[in-house]
Amino acid sequence: MSVLIVLFLTAVLVLFSGVFEKGKYARYIGILGLIVGLYFSFLPDCEFFAQYKAMYEYGYNAALFTKISIVVTLFLFFLGGFAFSNHRSHQSELYSLMLFALCGGIVLFGYQNLVTLFIGIEILSIPLYVMAGANKTDLRSTEASMKYFLMGAFATGFLLFGVALVYGSVGSFDLYAIHDFAINNPKNLMLIMGSILMLSALAFKVSLAPFHMWSPDVYQGSPSLITAFMASVVKISGFFALFKLMTIGFNGIAGDWINILGVFIILTLLLANVMGLVQTNAKRMLAYSSVSHAGYIALIFFGLNNFSTYILGFYLFAYSLATVGVFISLIWVEKIKKETSFAAFNGLGKREPLLAVVSTISMLSMAGIPLTAGFIGKLGLQFWVRH
C-alpha cells in the first residue's frame, strides 16, 4: 500500500505543479515519483497496513503486476515529452490523471473485497473519461470521451448490479467468503447471475466482444499517448481484476461462467481479427488488435494451474511493451502528417530508421514471431490451453 500512497502523493504534486511555469515540471516530478514508486514496489509492505488486509493486500501477485504497470507507465511518461509537445497547456493535468488511473489499477491488483474492486475500477475509469477528451478542439476526441463515459457508466451499472446479487446471496463482500460460498452452494442461481453480470462488466473494461464496440472509436479519438495507456496499463489492470475475481471468487461455479466466457472469446477472436484486416487507419487497426489480444489472453481461463498468473503477467507485459513500441512511431507519424492512415507511414524507414526498426520489432512481437517476447507469451498460453 506504500506504493499506492507514493503514487497518489506524486499525482497530487504533479497536479499542483501546473501552477508554476505552465506545468513544465509536471513530467519530471511524475517520472521521479514513478521511480520512487517502483523502488517501493520491490519492498514488502509495511506491517502497519496488514490491518487493512480484508480490503487490500499487497501480496506477491499484486507486487508483480504493480511493477509491470509502473514500468509501462514510466515508458509512457518518457514518451510524453514528445507526444504532448503540441498542446502546451493542461499538461500537468494529463500526467496527474494518468497517475491517478495507475493508482486505480494498483488498487485492482490487491483487492480482497468487492467494494475495493468497485472503487479501483472507478478510480481507473474516471480519469480515463477525462483523458480521452483531452484534445478539446478535436471533435473526435470529444466523441471518444462521451462514448467511453456512457459505455463505462453502463458497465459500472452491470458491475454494481452483479455485486448486489452476489452480496444478496453470500451476505459478504469478501472475496474469500464468496469463494467458500460458491464452493458450498454451486447451484445458487442468484450468485451465478451475479457472477455473469460482473463478468460482463469487466469484459467491457478489457473490451471482449460483444462488449468491444466502444474501443475502436475511443482508441481512434483519444490522444495517441492516452490510447497507448488504455491499451497497456488499463488492460493489465482490468485483466488481472477479472482473473482474480473469476479464479478466486467464482472458482466454485466455474462450470457456469466458463462457457459464456468461451463464447466471448470465440466472438472476440473472430470479429476483431476480421475487422482488423480491413482497416485502413493504423490507430483503428491497433484498436482491433488490442481487442483480439484481449480474446487471446482470456484463453488463460481454460486450463488454470500454478503458472497461470505468471503467464498472464508475462503476456501482458510483452504485449504492453510492444504496444508502447508501436505507438512511438504512431505518435511520430501523427505529429508530422496529422493523420494515421497506413499511407502516412510511407517512407518511415528512410526518414527515421531507428523508429522503424523499433516499431517493426514491436509489431513482430504482437504477431508472435519467434525470438520476440510475444512468441513466448503466446506459446505459454498455448501450452496450458491445450492441457
Added chain:
Amino acid sequence: MSCLLFTLLLLPLVGSGLLFFWKNNSSKYIALAFAFAEMFIAFYMLGNFDFHPTVDAPLQYEIAYPWSSYIKSSFNFGIDGMSMLMVILTNILVPLIILSSFNEKKAYPNSFYALILLMQFGLLGVFTSLDGLLFYIFWEVTLIPIWFIAGLWGQEDKRIKFTTKFFVYTFVGSLFMLIGLIYVYNQSASFALTDLYNATLNTNEQTVIFWFIFFAFAVKLPVFPFHTWQPDTYTYSPTQGSMLLSGIMLKMAVYGVLRYLLPITPLAIGGISGEIVIILSVIGIIYGALIAMISTDSKRLIAFSSLSHVGLIVAGIFASAVVTMRTGLTFEGGQGAMVQSFAHGINVVGLFYCADILYKRFKTRDIRKMGGLAKVAPKFAILFMIILLGATGVPLTNGFIGEFILLKSVFAYNYIMAVLAGLTLILCAAYMLRFYGKTMFGKGDEAVLATTKDISSVEFSVLASLAVFVIALGVYPQPIIEMVSNSLVFIYKSML
C-alpha cells in the same frame, strides 16, 4: 570441438549485426568475407567429419545447454550426415549468392547483405537444431529476412501484394506445425528430438498430427495444391531472394520431412496419408512441368520447374517410407532426396542467375523477346548449357543420380506412379531446351545484341563454380551418398 559448431552458428549473426550499422559501399565485401569464413569453417568441419560412425544416429559437434525448465526445451545442436550435407549446401550457396549481386546497385546495400546473413543464421539453425521448439523458432527466423528481401528489393509494382501473400501463407502453415509439435510434446513431455520420436500416439492421432505438420512443409516445398504463392513470389523477388527461397529454404522442408515427419508419424504414413502425399506430388510433377512448357516468363518457368522437381523428391521420400512400413527397411528414397536436394539447390541457383543475366541484357523476362545470345556471349552459352543439363538430369551431371535413385524408389512402391513420375525427365528436357533455344539461338533484338558483351568476371566466376559442382557431383556422387546413408538408415529404421 563443439565450439566449432557454435562459431558456425554465431558468425552470420555477428556479421549481420555488424552490417546493419555499416552504412558504407564496402558492405558487400564484408558480407562476402563473412560468408567465405563461414564456408571455410563448414569445410573444415566436413574434413573432420566421421563418415562411417560406429554407433546409430551419430551426432557430431554436439552442443547442449538447458534453456527453459518450464517448457522442456534445450539449446541442443548437433550434426549428422544429413545436417552436414545441408550445412555444406548453405555455405556453398550463400557466398555465391552474395557474389552474384556484386554488379548490381542495390538501395541500402548494407541492410540487404545483413538480411542475407541473418537468413543464413536461420537456415543453419534449422539444419542443426535437435529440438522441436528450436527447430520451429529457426524455421520462423528464416521467414523474416526473406520477407524483407522480397518486400524491399522486389519488383516495384507487385512486391507488397505478393510478399504479403507469401508471408501469410507460410506463417499459417508453420502455426499448424507448431500446434502439431505441441500435441506431440504433450505426450512426450519434452521437445528433445529423441523424446519426440518416442511419443506414444495411436494411428488417429498420428494422422491428424501428420497433416498439421505436413501442411507447413507442403507450403514451403511446395506440394501441388499449396503452391500458389510460389510462382509469384519467385518471379517478383529480387534474384538473390529467389535463389535463397528455392536454393536453400525449400530444402528446409525436405530436411524437416525426413527429420521430424517420418519418425514421429510412421503409422499415418503407412496408412492412407502417405499414399495421398505421393499422389499429390506426382500431380505436382506433371502439373508443374506442363505449366513450365507454356511459360513465357523466364523466372516463372524456373519456378514451375522447381515445383516439378520437388514433387519427385517428395514422392521418393514417401514411397520409400510407405514401402518401409509395408515390407521392410528401404531408405533409397531418402538417399535420392538428399542427393537431389543438393543438386537442385545448385542447379536452381544457377538457373535463376542465368535468368537474371538474360534479364540484364534484354531488359525483359519474356523469353519470346530474347534470342541469339550464343553468338555474342559464348562463355555464357556454355555455362548456361551445363547448368541447364544438370537441371534436366542428363547422365554425368548432378541431377541424374538423384532422379535415378528417386525414380527407383518410386518404382519399388508402384510402377504406374513411377512411369508417371518419370515423365518429369522428358518434360523437363522439353521445356528446358525450349528455354535455351529461344534465348540463346534464333533471331534476337539486333540493337541489344550489338551492344551486348560476354559475361563479366563476377558472373563468370559464379556460374563457373556452379558448373564445376554440376559436373563433379555428376561424375562422382559417392561422397554425398555415403555421408547421408547412415543417418537415413536411422530415420527409416525408427519408423518401424
